[in-house]
Amino acid sequence: MKRLALLAALSLGVAAPALAGNPMVGGAAMYPTKTIVANAVNSKDHTTLVAAVQAAGLVDTLNSAGPFTVFAPTNEAFAKLPAGTVETLVKPENKATLTTILTYHVVAGRMTSKDIAAAIKAGGGKAVLTTVQGEPLTATMMGKTLVLTDAKGGMSHVTIGDVMQSNGVIHVVDTVLMP
Numbered sequence: 613m614k615r616l617a618l619l620a621a622l623s624l625g626v627a628a629p630a631l632a633g634n635p636m637v638g639g640a641a642m643y644p645t646k647t648i649v650a651n652a653v654n655s656k657d658h659t660t661l662v663a664a665v666q667a668a669g670l671v672d673t674l675n676s677a678g679p680f681t682v683f684a685p686t687n688e689a690f691a692k693l694p695a696g697t698v699e700t701l702v703k704p705e706n707k708a709t710l711t712t713i714l715t716y717h718v719v720a721g722r723m724t725s726k727d728i729a730a731a732i733k734a735g736g737g738k739a740v741l742t743t744v745q746g747e748p749l750t751a752t753m754m755g756k757t758l759v760l761t762d763a764k765g766g767m768s769h770v771t772i773g774d775v776m777q778s779n780g781v782i783h784v785v786d787t788v789l790m791p
Contacts, residue, residue, distance in 0.1 A: 635772050637784060638686075644776040648674045648682055651777055657784070660690040660698060667702040668711040678779035679722040680744075683760060683768070685788045693788060715745035716762070716791040722780050725758060725773040747791045762789040 634642045638655030649671055652658050661684055665671055674680065690698050701710045719741045723731075728751050731739035739751045750761040758770040768787035775782040 634775055637772055637775055637782070642775045642777075642782070645778055647779050648678075648680060648777045648782060650675070651775070651782070652684065657686045657688075658684060660687045661685055664690075664698070664702060664710060664714060667704075668707055668714050670711065670714060674718075674779075676779065679720075680780035681719040681721060681723040682780060682782045683717045683719075683749075683770070683785045683789060684782050685717065685768070685785050686771075689768070689785060689787050712745055712791055713788070716743045716747060716749070716789055717785075718744040719749070720744055724781055725770070725783070728758060729753065743791075745791055749789065758783070760785065760789060762791065764790045766790055 634644055636642065637651075638657030640651075640654035640656070642651045642655075649662075649665065652662050652665075652674075665674060674682070700706060701713070723741075728739060728741075731741075732751055732753055737752060741749045741751055743749050747763050749763075752759050752761065754769075758773060760768045760770070762768070766787060766789065768785040768789055770783045771786050772784035775784065
């Protein structure tokens with residue numbers, strides 16, 4: 613029994629530094645030593661996003677050095693889209709449209725919630741972030757919740773922020789953003 617307790621204590625001692633305070637996402641540990649893709653594939657809440665990233669051919673990009681800030685929609689966020697939308701977007705003939713939508717969820721650089729909040733404060737209540745796709749995404753605060761407003765006026769809330777990655781940071785969002 614003592615050996616079991618010692619093994620448990622040792623394994624916790626090894627695992628805890630690896631997590632470095634990162635929240636669990638989709639029931640999976642998110643490791644700051646892994647890339648955005650390497651972590652995302654383990655989240656049961658992001659299977660649709662991972663499939664979309666694969667269909668768009670963005671795996672290598674999101675595995676690169678970055679850094680990137682990714683606003684990662686959950687499966688529930690994708691489910692809010694009209695019926696058949698995801699199935700249509702992941703078809704090879706729609707790769708360009710899918711890529712446009714996915715890269716609209718990415719900002720160059722590593723922006724933590726604190727960084728975004730500071731930009732919002734400096735901007736008098738809003739910050740305009742330029743996405744990798746090229747169009748603006750507007751960040752505001754609703755109480756303590758970070759809210760993103762897309763080019764079409766749709767709003768998405770950050771539900772889990774500051775999930776640190778080796779090549780950036782992920783902020784989990786509850787709605788797909790549209791350019």
